[in-house]
Amino acid sequence: xxxxxxxxxxxxxxxxxxxxxxxxxxxxxxxxxxxxxxxxxxxxxxxxxxxxxxxxxxxxxxxxxxxxxxxxxxxxxxxxxxxxxxxxxxxxxxxxxxxxxxxxxxxxxxxxxxxxx
Amino acid sequence: xxxxxxxxxxxxxxxxxxxxxxxxxxxxxxxxxxxxxxxxxxxxxxxxxxxxxxxxxxxxxxxxxxxxxxxxxxxxxxxxxxxxxxxxxxxxxxxxxxxxxxxxxxxxxxxxx
Numbered sequence: 001x002x003x004x005x006x007x008x009x010x011x012x013x014x015x016x017x018x019x020x021x022x023x024x025x026x027x028x029x030x031x032x033x034x035x036x037x038x039x040x041x042x043x044x045x046x047x048x049x050x051x052x053x054x055x056x057x058x059x060x061x062x063x064x065x066x067x068x069x070x071x072x073x074x075x076x077x078x079x080x081x082x083x084x085x086x087x088x089x090x091x092x093x094x095x096x097x098x099x100x101x102x103x104x105x106x107x108x109x110x111x112x113x114x115x116x117x
Numbered sequence: 118x119x120x121x122x123x124x125x126x127x128x129x130x131x132x133x134x135x136x137x138x139x140x141x142x143x144x145x146x147x148x149x150x151x152x153x154x155x156x157x158x159x160x161x162x163x164x165x166x167x168x169x170x171x172x173x174x175x176x177x178x179x180x181x182x183x184x185x186x187x188x189x190x191x192x193x194x195x196x197x198x199x200x201x202x203x204x205x206x207x208x209x210x211x212x213x214x215x216x217x218x219x220x221x222x223x224x225x226x227x228x229x230x
Contacts, residue, residue, distance in 0.1 A: 034216030
């Protein structure tokens with residue numbers, strides 16, 4: 001299947017700092033990527049849709065000024081958590097559809113665990 | 118409200134057993150349904166994707182079925198192995214945005230050698 005890579009896999013930061021997470025499609029191009037968040041013992045929840053060359057689309061309740069998304073190329077989307085607070089600690093994961101795969105199939109990155117002290 | 122429920126939340130079986138994981142969804146007007154595997158602290162691995170027009174999909178020892186009328190999908194794992202131990206997630210797409218999946222909370226499977 002298609003490969004999606006995330007970096008870093010885990011990060012610890014101080015409250016008030018910003019953290020950038022990268023999501024790359026390694027063997028295919030992705031005009032669209034999706035960012036999710038997963039709190040402990042909870043389901044994954046879609047945060048936003050990253051669109052190459054245009055603004056991201058955010059789900060209801062997700063602050064666009066806090067979670068900055070940039071999709072500057074067909075293989076890279078970044079999520080920046082600005083002025084992070086302990087309540088932002090979570091598992092962030094991205095996904096992308098591959099044109100090589102079955103229609104509608106999504107491929108996920110390895111996830112990035114953020115801990116804000 | 119569109120919800121996805123997975124039962125049981127956890128399951129422990131001896132190696133070699135055949136087992137079934139259940140997924141139910143409240144709105145039957147789905148576009149597709151996808152089963153994933155998630156290892157602790159890791160990302161999701163796509164296992165099977167079933168389109169709304171399909172009734173089942175098979176891959177190796179895995180078989181997923183879909184019954185839209187009853188709002189259910191099952192993942193059948195044959196001859197389970199310790200390496201199958203992971204959390205299995207069911208996710209439903211209702212169309213619109215491809216990434217707008219409604220996930221269940223998963224079934225944590227432990228296969229004992």
